Amino acid sequence: MKDVIVAKFGGSSLADSKQIAKVKDIIKSDSRRKYIIPSAPGKRDSKDHKVTDLLYMCYQLASHNLNFDEVYGIIEKRFQDICIELSLDIDINENLLEIKRKIQSGASKDYVASRGEYLNAIILSHYLGFEFVDAKDLIVFNNSGQFDSEATQTKVQSKLEKIGQAIIPGFYGAKENGEIITFSRGGSDITGAIIARGIDSELYENWTDVSGFLMADPKIVKDPKPIKAITYKELRELSYMGAPVLHEEAIFPVRQSGIPINIKNTNFPNEPGTMIVDDLSPISSTGTITGIAGKKDFTVITIEKTLMSLEKDFYRKLITVLETNNISIEHMPSSIDSVSLIISSTQLNSKLEKIIEEIRIYCKPDSIICHPNMALIAVVGRGMIRAKGVSAKVFAALANKGINIRMITQGSSELNIIIGIENADFNMAIAAIYEAFEN
Structure with missing residues (x-):
């Protein structure tokens, strides 16, 4: 109507x-x-x-x-x-x-x-x-x-x-x-x-x-x-x-x-x-962000294995370990010989040692390293698409505050940039990014 x-x-x-x-x-x-x-x-x-x-x-x-x-x-x-x-x-x-x-x-x-x-x-x-x-x-x-x-x-x-x-x-x-x-x-x-x-x-x-x-x-x-x-x-x-x-x-x-x-x-x-x-409505401004949000308390499990990419069943085995333990993954950045699992710490609870041991048995990695107390911040905005300098502005804002970036990932839609930092830097990081785009 x-x-x-x-x-x-x-x-x-x-x-x-x-x-x-x-x-x-x-x-x-x-x-x-x-x-x-x-x-x-x-x-x-x-x-x-x-x-x-x-x-x-x-x-x-x-x-x-x-x-x-x-x-x-x-x-x-x-x-x-x-x-x-x-x-x-x-x-x-x-x-x-x-x-x-x-x-x-x-x-x-x-x-x-x-x-x-x-x-x-x-x-x-x-x-x-x-x-x-x-x-x-x-x-x-x-x-x-x-x-x-x-x-x-x-x-x-x-x-x-x-x-x-x-x-x-x-x-x-x-x-x-x-x-x-x-x-x-x-x-x-x-x-x-x-x-x-x-x-x-x-x-x-x-x-x-x-x-x-x-x-x-x-x-x-x-x-x-x-x-x-x-x-x-x-x-x-x-x-x-x-x-x-x-x-x-x-x-x-x-x-x-x-x-x-x-x-x-x-x-x-x-x-x-x-x-x-609607998602198809015209973009009113380019090079700007729509909003910033984030969550704290993630654990990063980094698995390293030489020639990992040549093992066609490696990722299936890795995901199977998490699935059988009823664990979901927030993000999974990877390189040629390593992959990092970003998991909410509340999901892990007392399962962390069990999961690490099962990955060792099932995937036979060269090493497994855990980093707790990580926060994720999402910088979101359609105005970032094909706009030059947005990522540089985000990273410069964090660098100027002495904040160490532990992870960077961007969605395929180019709608957001996700940054991993220490829990302790969470508030400062959000404030710094906001200030960079609004001043």
């Missing part, structure tokens, strides 16, 4: 009545915002609790036959206060009582966890005068609990084409038998993207408490610049390297249909935010 916007509002945007009033103003300010996806109420301040966390606690207590009245009472008061403060003429207590009875009767973990979104959607539908459409009637999971994209697409199209304006709770759907199934945490992002694709919306807005994505972590770089536009691929690269961006699975439904995503701030709705656009 052209001239239609699907808008998802996160937990911070719907944490209390004041925030919900802001949401109403945002929705009413543009008549194209017709399908709204709410999350459960989030934290109102640093000492507060997310409603979904409280619901999980209720489930945990009930599953051990323990009294959960005190925790559930906190949830009840949150929703009661919202209804009173918004002067809503709905009996939210009836819904709260029904949910409590089902928890007492052994309701599933997914059902319990989904009720924050369910109740918030009921409240928002009354407050806005939009129709409430339960996500269980739109989002389909198969009998194995896997999301069924095709069946969902059919239901979304057939049901919503008859409804002009709707509130649809995020985070969950249902099997054909009505059993509630949730996505992973942050799943309201996914619901919004599914609905946007289902109706072929003009735009998918994702409203939160930040004005889009930043070029670097503000805990490391002071006042980093916002990212005005980013492609799906760039977003994936930054997300993979630990940047706190959109829920990864939320990208795919809209990416398939070429629907742009706009990340916006509920508290500052006039700020442009970040636009996530």
Whole structure:
């Protein structure tokens, strides 16, 4: 549907009545915002609790036959206060009582966890005068609990084409038998993207408490610049390297249909935010970077063997050792007689000695050397493609700070440069690279 916007509002945007009033103003300010996806109420301040966390606690207590009245009472008061403060003429207590009875009767973990979104959607539908459409009637999971994209697409199209304006709770759907199934945490992002694709919306807005994505972590770089536009691929690269961006699975439904995503701030709705656009959209600037992200605590296992490249089964044997130990590889740079395995240290735990011994037995290397405490930093940007001097600027920035580079790799798409450094140099390295490109 052209001239239609699907808008998802996160937990911070719907944490209390004041925030919900802001949401109403945002929705009413543009008549194209017709399908709204709410999350459960989030934290109102640093000492507060997310409603979904409280619901999980209720489930945990009930599953051990323990009294959960005190925790559930906190949830009840949150929703009661919202209804009173918004002067809503709905009996939210009836819904709260029904949910409590089902928890007492052994309701599933997914059902319990989904009720924050369910109740918030009921409240928002009354407050806005939009129709409430339960996500269980739109989002389909198969009998194995896997999301069924095709069946969902059919239901979304057939049901919503008859409804002009709707509130649809995020985070969950249902099997054909009505059993509630949730996505992973942050799943309201996914619901919004599914609905946007289902109706072929003009735009998918994702409203939160930040004005889009930043070029670097503000805990490391002071006042980093916002990212005005980013492609799906760039977003994936930054997300993979630990940047706190959109829920990864939320990208795919809209990416398939070429629907742009706009990340916006509920508290500052006039700020442009970040636009996530198609990978084929024109590059606005060359020679620049889009963002910097990274992760710490990797271990490098370097295997050396003369004439390694002539052994056709060497890499298969090496990968087999890791596969049988349930270890995945982040990166694997190599030269003619050596290969390095970059592995997250948390995966190795107590397996390192066992893996080294199995590589010795199976691959018969000349030597194996381990380097712990390595960090990876990704410098991402389509503007780097075919631009001269980008790598030199990155390496010069690190050299000027006395930072030793232990690994360099560039993806075949020329979308990113990944640098391996010591954990201890992580913050300094990110700040140095950011400064080099922004000054």
